[in-house]
Amino acid sequence: MMTSLPASRTPPLLRAVAATLLLAGLVSGCSMAPAYQRPAAPVPDTFPATPPAAGAAAPAASAPSTQAPLAAADTAWRTFFPDGRLQQIIATALDNNRDLRIAALRIEEARGAYRIQRADRLPALNASLAGSRSRTPGFANAGGQSQVGERYDAGLAIPAFELDFFGRVKSLSDAALSSYLATEEARQAAHISLVAEVAKAYYTERALAEQQALAERTYEARKRTFELTRQRVEGGASSRLDLRSNEQQMETARAAALSLARQRAQASNALNLLAGQPVQPADGAAPLADSVADTVATLSAGLPSDLLAKRPDIRAAELRLKAANANIGAARAAFFPRITLTTAIGSASREFSGLFDSGNDTWSFTPQLVLPIFDAGRNLANLDVSHARKNIAVADYERTIQQAFREVADALAAKTYLGEQVAAQRAVQDAQAERLRLLQLRFENGVASSLDVLDAQRELFSAEQALVQARLLRTTSAIDLYRALGGGLK
Structure with missing residues (x-):
């Protein structure tokens, strides 16, 4: 309802409104959310010790190092992966990987949601300008004549601002943050994870x-042996059994080469997907470098x-727990009066x-108090849901740890192993x-048979x-340790 007032009484009204908003700001710091307590980590205080492997060489005594061991979280991925081509691929993936891009866009979405929720803690101020014309028929007037009326309004309004006495809006804002x-x-x-997966795909x-x-x-060598054996068979110097045995070895090597070519093409496709664009194929097939495994030896695991x-996934799980805790405060506040x-x-x-013109001032002041009396258990159900979600968040946090x-x-x-x-497998290969x-x-x-030689060739190939597979496993395990300790962010 708009009520006209003399201009001289408008300033006291503005002061009353300002005082009310100031009081609302002071009491909005209250919160009915439970005091947050970080759950205890459900893991031992130390990592399990690994017993020495059977037959492993005892470590040689060395002078104590004066350099403190590195922590994975303090080691940049460019330092951990010195391979220039791999560095280039990781940088490309960080710029183009769609999963990482989606994660970045979700940050923008969450930031917008938080800003929307935070805006509810401050009053909105709207300016309005309106005009209307209306006609009143003659039977509605004492004079029996129809009338046309006009009205114009202009002003500033604060619409339905909630005075957050019980911290409902604050709790929702804290949860959104x-x-x-x-x-x-x-x-x-x-x-x-992207840095680690790109590195593992690259080394694979x-x-x-x-x-x-x-x-x-191996196939080319066995093919030459097969051709020589065929010539010997034609000359009567070898048997057809030797020929078929050599053929079997040759075709086995050919099948292995084709299988590995297929696996390599699929590994390249996986690397292209992670990088977000085609990766230039590497020249040659240089042996795997031991730089990653050497670097991981300097990392310190520390304590659990x-x-x-160090781990952002654990920090994220704890923040989700804090959000669930804040939502309990909002659910509790719903049981109390809401004042707007x-x-x-x-x-x-x-x-x-x-x-x-002077004398045309208007004002309105409409406080409203709503007290929930009967809602068929809705508020209680919302509180139960909030508690259940917090318990889920606690379990998720503990599982993440x-x-x-x-x-x-x-x-x-x-x-450790x-x-x-790798050393044992290298010894097997040498033997x-x-x-x-x-x-x-x-x-x-003339002492050994050709079948003995073929058997030795097959075992050497295996x-x-x-050995290559063991060295790859050592490299990927080193990458896993680097990632597990929180490295790869810089």
Whole structure:
């Protein structure tokens, strides 16, 4: 309802409205959300110790290092991965990967949602200008004549501003802020995972290229042996059994080369997908470098509690827990009265030219208090839902910590054993190569059969392939440890 007042009484009204808004600002700091307490980490205080492998060489005594061990979170990915081509691919992926782009866009979405929720804590101020014309028929007037009336209004209004005495709006704003920050942490976790996945895909493709080159060289060597054996069969110097055995070995190597070529092409496709655009194929098939495995030896795992600060996925889970905790405060506040304030000041006139003349001032002041009496259990159900969601968030937070603990423990176990495994597999390869050399000498002297030589060739080929696979496993495990400790963000 608009009521006209003399101009001299408008300033006291403005002061009353200002005082009301100031009081609302002072009491809006209240909150009915439970005091937040971080749940205890459901993991041991230390990572499990890995017993020494059977037959492993005892570590040599060395002078204590004066340099503190590096933490993965402090080691930039460009330092951890010195390969220039890999650095280029990771940088391309960080710019073009669609999953990471979606994660960044979700941050923008969460930031907008938080700003919308935060805006409810301050009053909105609207300016309005309106005009109307209406006709009243004659039977509605005492004089029996129809009349045409005009009215013009202009003013400022604060529509339905909630005085947050019980912290409902503040709790919703706090929940939106925590959700926004959790989304930012989730993007950082996606960043780390992308760096690790690109590196693993890159080294997988390189290992397959090395294995393919080994298979192709083996095939060419066996093909030459097969041709020589066929000539010997035609000359009566060898049997058809030797020919078929050599043919079987040759075709086995050919099938392995084709299988590895297919796997390498698929690995290249996976790398292209992660990078977000085609990656220039690498030249040659150089052996896997040991730089990554050497760098991971300098990393310090620290204590499980360090993961709470280093891992963005754990920080994101805790922020989601804080958001759920804040939503309980909003659900509790819904049981209490909700007070809203609508107020407006302006001017009204029957003629537009006199809209702002003295004496045409108007104002309205409409406080409203709504007390829930019966809602068929809606508010209680909302509170139960809020508590259930908080319990879910607690379980999710604890599961995230346990998963992080397991990832680090697995990577530490791999770090302990895979170096010795690579050394053992290299010894197997060397032994098989020497065995083949000796059998070839015995065959040339007529002591060993050609089947013994073929068997040694097959086992040497298997040992060479297994060594490449072991070295790849050591490299990818080193990358897993780097990622599990929170590295790869810089």
